[in-house]
Amino acid sequence: MNVQYKKGVIELCVLSMLARRDCYGYDVSENISRLIDISDGTVYPILRKLKNDGLVTTYLQEESGGPPRKYYKLTKLGREQYLSDKNEWLGFVESVRQMLEEDDHEQD
Amino acid sequence: MNRIEFLKRLRERLDALAIGDVDEIVSQYEEHFAYKQADGYSEEEVAAKLGSPEQLAAQFATAGEGKRPGGSKALTVLGLVFTDLFAGMFFVVLYAWTAAVAVLSIASAVLGACLLAGFNPYSLIPGLPYGCALLMAGSLIALGVLSAVGCLYFGAFTRRLARAYGRYRRNLLAAASGRAIAPPVSPQPFFPARVNRRLRRIAWVSLCAFAVGFVAGYIACAASAGALEFWHAWGWFVQ
Structure with missing residues (x-):
């Protein structure tokens, strides 16, 4: 799949993960690269973009036996953006599915 | 490519693209190496999975740093x-x-x-x-x-x-x-x-x-006043 195309989708996946709970960068990277075939490093620029856009904020949290971790947290705006992007994506997927199924019928 | 080389190339490229907070970005990748190596991956494996430092740096450049105002x-x-x-x-x-x-x-x-x-x-x-x-x-x-x-x-x-x-x-x-x-x-x-x-x-x-x-009240009023316009019969609104 096209890298640019994937990036938009991964942004949505990152928002979805953060909507469930606050995560640190590595956590996000691991979870997403487990499900989607993408370079591990791609998540960090996305997190930074989300922060620049005001959709997430960061805070440091001490961990037992290690340096403090930088946690990402969804802002109110980020949550709003996530819900609107999610609905848009689900609608898009549904239309694509319908189109592909019609295609199947014609081939039968 | 080992860890040192990866981080060095990333830093050079980020500097060349004039991206802010280079230290912060690089330390995030350093951490990534640390986590992965703790899981038993070699430096080379981690670097390969991360992707090319040049491409990553380019992604930071498009991550909202170089946005231009859209109008006056x-x-x-x-x-x-x-x-x-x-x-x-x-x-x-x-x-x-x-x-x-x-x-x-x-x-x-x-x-x-x-x-x-x-x-x-x-x-x-x-x-x-x-x-x-x-x-x-x-x-x-x-x-x-x-x-x-x-x-x-x-x-x-x-x-x-x-x-x-x-x-x-x-x-x-x-x-x-x-x-x-x-x-x-x-x-x-x-x-x-x-x-x-x-x-x-x-x-x-x-x-x-x-x-x-309202309808029932009107009918009751009209019936008890004996006039449709009961307010006249009862002398309402007259000083």
């Missing part, structure tokens, strides 16, 4: 000042209407209660037989409830519209200064489904009670 900010602000004046008047009218409906609701409820209790402060209410007054009181109280629901809806609508306008303003300014655009707010008032159903039911019941009470 001064012009947008000037336009917004005029729009605000216009929209401000509009919102004054909308809020005034909400207040008027609220006053209607309170006034009809109070009048209904006075008729019901047979209480006539300062003889403000023209006299009518108590039976007729009871029917009219019922219809007035229903009107009070109906207009209270109306006021609630209208208030929510106005508030929502004000929010939508606020968001529109914010987005215009954000676009002019190159900041991120937030999703627009729909002006549709939003109540939870359960509240919505309940409000609708209350509105219907009170509308019916108002209509039935």
Whole structure:
């Protein structure tokens, strides 16, 4: 799949993960690269973009036996953006599915 | 490529692209190496999975650092000042209407209660037989409830519209200064489904009670006064 195309989708996946709970960068990277075939490093620029856009904020949290971790947290705006992007994506997927199924019928 | 080399190439490329907080970015990748190596991966494996440092640096460059303002900010602000004046008047009218409906609701409820209790402060209410007054009181109280629901809806609508306008303003300014655009707010008032159903039911019941009470009250008045225009027969509104 096209890298640019994937990036938009991964942004949505990152928002979805953060909507469930606050995560640190590595956590996000691991979870997403487990499900989607993408370079591990791609998540960090996305997190930074989300922060620049005001959709997430960061805070440091001490961990037992290690340096403090930088946690990402969804802002109110980020949550709003996530819900609107999610609905848009689900609608898009549904239309694509319908189109592909019609295609199947014609081939039968 | 080992860890040192990866981080060095990443740092060089980020510097070349004039991206801020290079240390912070690099330390994030350093951490990534640390976590992965703790899981037993070799430096080379981790670097390979991360992707090329040059490509990653390029992704930071497009991550909102180099955004250019989309237009003249001064012009947008000037336009917004005029729009605000216009929209401000509009919102004054909308809020005034909400207040008027609220006053209607309170006034009809109070009048209904006075008729019901047979209480006539300062003889403000023209006299009518108590039976007729009871029917009219019922219809007035229903009107009070109906207009209270109306006021609630209208208030929510106005508030929502004000929010939508606020968001529109914010987005215009954000676009002019190159900041991120937030999703627009729909002006549709939003109540939870359960509240919505309940409000609708209350509105219907009170509308019916108002209509039935008013017609019954009118018929009762007309019958007891012996005239269709009973207010003349009872000498209302005559000094």
